[in-house]
Amino acid sequence: MLSRVMTGIEDIRTFYARLMAANAGSRDPRLEAVFAEVPREAFLGPGPWRIVAGNGKITTPSADPAHIYQNVLVALDDAKGINNGEPFLHAMWIGKLALRPGEAVCHIGAGTGYYTAVLARLVSPGGTVTAFELDAKLAELARQNLEAYGNATVVHGDAVTTPLPPSDVIYVNAGVAAPPAGWLKALRPGGRMIFPWRPAERVPLAVIVTRTEKGFACDPFMRSWFIPCVGASVAGPAAKIPTRDQAARSRSIWLTSDKAPDRTATAIFGDVWFSSRSLGGRPRN
Template identity: 75%
Template sequence: MTGTAEAREFYARLMAAHAGSADARLGEAFATVPREAFLGPGPWTIIAGEGRVTTPTADPAHIYQNVLVALDADKGINNGEPCLHAMWIGRIAPRPGEAVTHIGAGTGYYTALLAKLVAPGAVIAFELDAVLAARAERNLAAYGNVTVIHGNAVTSPLPASDIIYVNAGVVAPPAAWLKALKPGGRMIFPWRPAERVGLAVLVTGTERGFACHPFMGSWFIPCVGASASDPSAKIPDRQRAARSRSIWPISDKAPDRTATAIIGEVWFSSRGVGGGRG
């Protein structure tokens, strides 16, 4: 086994372990989707804290580890931390035949992983940056179940989705995103209601409403059109945000005393969809 192949095999096992999923297909997806195919030619720039380190060569073995690889360093856009995405994908548990909307697809690496996991289901991938969208379209050409859209998912209608996978920070998800979820659908997004508050949130559509579970810290670049709040918004601190257990479109249900946050078209509650407190 070559050094690159060995690094890739270990990387896949590491990602599967971080995912904490019983689905063996997740590790297989990380093993079979070549990360280097989505990064452009090496050597690559690795983001390390506030600094940058360039890989010594273009050997892909250098990027089969839990590192952030720059896609556009000047704009702060990178390929994302693989361990974080492994945990997120483990949480949303993609199943064959499901429909996925990926918001903030970048050059398509995590889109490709999702496409593998839901095939023959379809993936719609939104990317606002024209250069990245063009690269994603080229990179994903071999994935027949993926459609790349160069556009803004905040202002564009979303298709009905079993999974909405958001890779850009929002002060709150638009109500239209919630309503695009099919029954039993899941959405995962980086919630950034305030400068010092960054949480990954899993939303699950139920018959009674939208359950939500903030489960880890998370920091992504802002989502254009959904990263600013108006002065009347009720903005939570991290402790209050972490107590959120449901999210509601204001048009469906008015905020009450359990509100942990009221932002734009939606509000978050400390009460679960079944009435229990978090």
């Protein structure tokens, strides 16, 4: 006869954190510690919760937080298609950014603040997170949820039109046709930005950008899909839209004010363009 073992939420959260760290492939032991420390349920509202599954949604059997310590998407606003994000994906992205204590982070598309809290813990002590959220309701929830995180500030506003603070890391959780020039300019030397690049419906990629002495290096490293970023998700009529192969071959990003597009251009969006040439290297064929 099988006996039933009752597991406390602490054990469940610990195992969830181990899964996050393993999927991230990061050598930073703080990543596991932070995912174990930050309570996901505190950012999702009272349960039961709506879980995105396939083309529909299912409701958890109860308000037991054990149900949401899995790699599941939890709906935040059904009507707008907004969810809390896939934990495995975010763990991988955050691990790839290799955040350090003391760094300044800008989080664009903060939702209700769960991953903002993770970022805030990883840059402590001495670091700060400025979180932008365009939706008024979500921004207010994020503000309330992050009150216990003294180094995180929520801005209810448009990160596309509002100047970003100088940042060591920019973490973008909304799909853009191209990153606005202001985002690139906000990166400090050595700064990193990760964003969902969606120049066309058929081209959903995640890209990490690093500001070096020679310019902005970029690496499209995986497929990714996020809800569109208002004000930055539609390319203008004069844009050069890349094919999936061209987008994947992009190795640097340039401001047209610094350098005019040349034959290596894989995509052009007004004041920003992508090149197949790595910084100081040859074009990627």
